[in-house]
Amino acid sequence: MKNRPLKYFFSLLPSLMLVSLTVQAAPQYISSNKAKVLKKPNFQADLVAELVKGDQVNVLDQQGVWLNVSVEKKTGWVSKFLVRETPTNDRVTVLPGDDQTELKDVRRRASAITTAAAARGLAATARAEASGDIVANLEGVRYMESFSVSSQELEQFSQPLVGGR
Amino acid sequence: MKTVWRVSDSKLLKVAVVVLGMAVMSNGMSQPEDNFHKRLFASIPDAPYTEDDIETEILFGRELASKVLGKYQPLQNDQLNAYVNKVGQVVAQMSERSELQYHFIVLDTDMINAFAAPGGYIFVTKGALNNVEDESELAAILAHEIGHVELRHYVKKVRLRSEKGSKEDGLGAILSGGGRAATQAFNEALDETMEILFNKGLQSKKDEFEADRTSVFLLANAGYDPTALMRYFNRIEKNQSVQMQILSETHPPLGERINEMDTLIEKNGLSTINLAKLQERFNEYH
DSSP states (O other): OTTHHHHHHHHHHHHHHHHHHHHHHHHHOOOSSSEEEEESTTTTTTTEEEETTOOOEEEEEEEETTEEEEEEEEEEEEEGGEEESSSSOOOOOOOOOOOOOHHHHHHSSSSOOOHHHHHHHHHHHHHHHHHSSOOOOOHHHHHHHHHOOOOOOOOHHGGGGGTTT | OOOOOSSOOHHHHHHHHHHHHHHHHHHOOOOOOOOOHHHHHTTTHHHHHOHHHHHHHHHHHHHHHHHHHSOOBBBOOHHHHHHHHHHHHHTTTTOTTTTTTOOOEEEOOSOOEEEEEEEOOOOEEHHHTTTSSSHHHHHHHHHHHHHHTTTTTHHTTOOOOOOOTTTOOOOHHHHHOOOOHHHHHHHHEEEHHIIIIIIOOOOHHHHHHHHHHHHHHHHHTBBTTTHHHHHHHHHTTTTTSGGGGHHHHHOOHHHHHHHHHHHHHTTOOOOOOOOOOOOHHHHOOO
């Protein structure tokens, strides 16, 4: 009779430990565009699966910078730097800066002015008013932005990286 | 004879709590983490960045990029720029900030350096490329700059954040107010970042070491030799020319950075792995 609370406690112990295990195995998400799941916690280990951004993994264990994860029915190791507890934002793009954009146009927007919208309008205004001796080279930025690589090209270009050389 | 509990319930309960505590702790506790990782993530307690924050960062970065390219012209070599961009994209695929579109370009100057603007605009100089021996070293330089973007070093330095994400009146809050104050603040932030890039540096050894460490893991994850940045630093450390002046003045001594990376690489067993260097491919384009 006296020991009843204690008995309850010990009978609950396994369940509590199970809850804690479940918490640890909460799903996490691939944050990089690509992530290799490897057989061992070693950059040269065999490939188990290749994941992409947003894929869910269950983290089972950690060794240094490596996470032991399960994904679907497979388990393996993935670099901790490629995994986050929350999904990463989708690709954010902004329309290329427009020389004609004026702050007043931005401010006319029906919705509340967001910082980004303000910055978009300001860019042109600020550029026009800049007192510094460095002239902005927008043409150079467009040249820089013109080098796009398709995923297929990138895949092909990455081929020599597989397995090291 | 029946066994009788002689210890009081309260004492037993205490023991039970300790047992449970240990069980939960040992279960929740991971292997001892690498110091770098602890330091890297312990220092980022920020609220999540909104899409608005990211868009502001890109717009600011794009303006800064136009200034960088006003100071140093892009090298007019489509083939080399396309190659550098591909190498950069291979590394950027492993960036935790996959919401960004990274852009890479070679600057037409003999100065030995590389720069990053917020939002993913990365620059490497012709002078730096002249001191690079293989593709992994080029990837390492770009990865260090991606590290600055990933860790938002410049964004934090000029407090570029929307008012929603910041408790203080950062630049973001001033910008959304509009008007002359906003224009002036935007210009000042651009000038301040140019100063950081070309004169003052981030003035934070921690930021530079973090970017170096990020580079090591970005490289290994991409399949490049993770010792590449160290090899490159070892080579240019001996270079006392005027082309090294800005790099020396804006960054911690290379010797210190080499030592930090060496420790990190050894600790993580990365010194013996054989990942790609790709000297031949680099020589084809450079």
